[in-house]
Amino acid sequence: MAATYGYTGKILRVNLTTGKISTDDTLKYKDFIGGEGMAMKIMWDEVAPGVTPYAPENKIVFGTGPLCGTGVPCSGRTNITSLLPSSPFHGVSSSHMGGYFATELKYSGWDMIVVEGKAANPVWLRIEDDKVKIEDARWMWGKGIFDTQAMVASFMGKEAQVAAIGQAGENLVNLSVIRTGSSHSAGGHGGVMGSKNLKAIGVKGTGSVKIAGDRKAWAELDKLMMSVIGANNQMVVPSSPQPWAEFNDKSSRWTGRKGLYWGAANPPVETGECDPHDMQSVGLRTMKAVFDFGPQAEKYTVRMGGCSHCPIRCHSQLKVPQLSKYGMDEYVSNTCMGWFSPRGVMFKGIKAFDGNSEADAAVVGPAIGAKLADDYGVWCNYGQIGRDLQYAYETGLLKKVLPADEYASIPWEKLEKGDATFLIDFYERVAFKKGEFSHIADGTYWLAERWKFGDDFWNGKVYKVWSRQGFPVHHSNEAGGQVGALISCFSNRDAQNHSHMNFIGSKLPIALQKEIAGEIFGSPDALDAPSDYKPMNEYKARFVKWSLGRSMLHNSLTVCNWMWPMSVSPLKERKYRGDTGLEAKFYSLATGIQLSEKELDEAAARCFTLFRAITQRQMGQKDLRVAHDQTTEWVTHAEKGKDGKEIPQFTKGTIAMEEKDMELGRTLVYREFGWDEKTGAPTRACLEKYGMADVAQDLASRGLLPV
């Protein structure tokens, strides 16, 4: 085989029904970049419409990209693509996890793993370089993820990286995860692994990833990268005034400062000021524990962890001795929603409990929840599970739908009192599908159908449901006006898109951000100040297309969309400008395939258009504008101010969008992609431009192609 660069050149295919293990050529898919893009191509080619997520005919694709394993900062991501059980039409979607699994997979010589079929008995997949075996997992079945990882490591050694499901995935809970490391979860597809009787994948590699380009050029590019990288979510100003900084923002994730410690380290480690010129302190910038919990988390923090090849350590690794009281290991790790979703389940608040002061309970409570969710492998639908519970509980619906004895067996008094041990009962019922209550984890759409949630649920801003598909708001209008709102419209699950937020949320002053927006999107009007939104325009549509494309690009390369793209920099001497061409520069040097920024964005648009085509084929709908791209009502209804009066849209102080303006927005985004402006469906011309005449032909044969 000819030498390949960036890519390993091999895709591992495993059929669990037949036990056949085979190799495919990565580069035949190279127009789809890697990771998510290639997975979309495989899903289009190989999974017919009408297949359901838990059917053996469904496939699950674990993908890395050409930058993974090269050392490009923030490139330790695994993209997982399959049909989504919680989606009403089982829409194709991707989930993602960090950690070290992806890099290890590359080092073992594989770009991707495509799993199909269903094993007769529980199995796990053992990958040691080119030796691949399907192993018996009957003795692992029924175990949590932590034990499963230890069991796999007992065979393969502690260097092995393991992706596994817990009891939730085994029991085909729709809201379940696949997890690697101690806290890196890909939400949504755990049940798909479970349906295939695939408990875990262990991988160990002794190889490396070859880079095509000149070493010096690579080192220079690394230097450039390190001059633009900020803190978690590419926030480029510190959270407190610091001598080196011109700007600051209390809500920045750049929390490192003098006098702030990883307090449970031995000896404690001071984060210090983290001047952005000091590359050795990049990993200290994001002291996420105090960002997620407040100052009380300092004493629990052992260190910040994260993913391979990532200088931004965004996972808080805590020592919480109180956990041992509940039979749990006192070490616990997570970030963002991993902590917030247990808090969301405790929607009455977490108060002092079991001898913990209110301040300590604010750490101990979410730590209990994170530990359970991570071991059972329960997903939260980006925090929506808590709001679903809140609605069902507060409206009295739960009392109606649950058998009386089941309702009485749930420790509601703990929920009411803010005692977080409620979570122990909650997650057990969910993971083991105990009783009617466990349907809370069917996913919002299926749950709402089953328990007959009213329009007040769908349309009430308080429950944050974005789409009738049952996924919630995720960096939408509340954070990015039409740009965020429209990004969420094109998803089959919560948008998981941070391309826009890693710019909008940089914490730089709005005037400066608008200047930069002008340079990237053609006009400062591409960006509005928060809660000061102006009507839709073509520049915002460009921003939307760019954000959707970049997210697809990052999940294909694979680099972290929670950091990339690098639109801004923390350095004043760079005028706070980042470099949006870095992906293309790294891609070209790594692979030897020369692509400009524009060409790589076009490749991403090809992948996104294919994702759109799969969605259309699955839905069997001609008009995606109507059938897919709409929001729930609260998004476009005027909000009321404190005085009870409606605040008109596009005046200061409201995040509400306006229906006609959103429709214009959809039209403009369709235009940017070259899709049909009326229906939002990909056109023949667009598909052919991207080399996908076969896709056009297929859609035409089903009567789905716009005339």
Added chain:
Amino acid sequence: MSDQHAKNRNSASSHAAEAPAPAAGLVAAIRGASAEIRLTRLTALRSDFPEAAAREGGVELLLEESGAADLRRMAGEGGEAYYFSADSMTEAYALHLFRIEEKDPVRLVADTVRDDSRIYPRPTDVRVFADPPFSLPAREVAEVVARMEMRPDTADIKSGRASNGALYLYSDRFLEAAHAESLIEWIEVGQKENP
């Protein structure tokens, strides 16, 4: 001295040219204090360098003519002036130190809030004043907020609370009430629910 802003503390050598002999001690003193993240008062320089102070034009003229491009001067209302080296701290940070040195907590809070409302624009969480570099005791912060409501020179400073009770301040010269209230709720509550 120059208006050119220093790039950063680590590139100090590019700006810290040797000053002529009579000013060298003064410049070194200012740079030394700045390296320790302190401002240098003019009165302290006059006291520490009496010969320089006695020259025609005094310390100020010597520094003007020193050629030290990294030095900056800020004048307080009471006649005091402060010097710092922009190789060691940004002007924005020096401004915080200047306001602290001026020992008028009401003015400190009001001017910081105005800057936030004007530059970003955003309301200001009052808790930031309990943290470095301000480090005002929580009780004093509460007193300052109460006093601002009575001082005519801070009439533009308004307060608002998020739904979780957190108190924020903003200047209505730069932020409208409805806008400020929306931002307070977003910063304090919404952003945390949508991480």
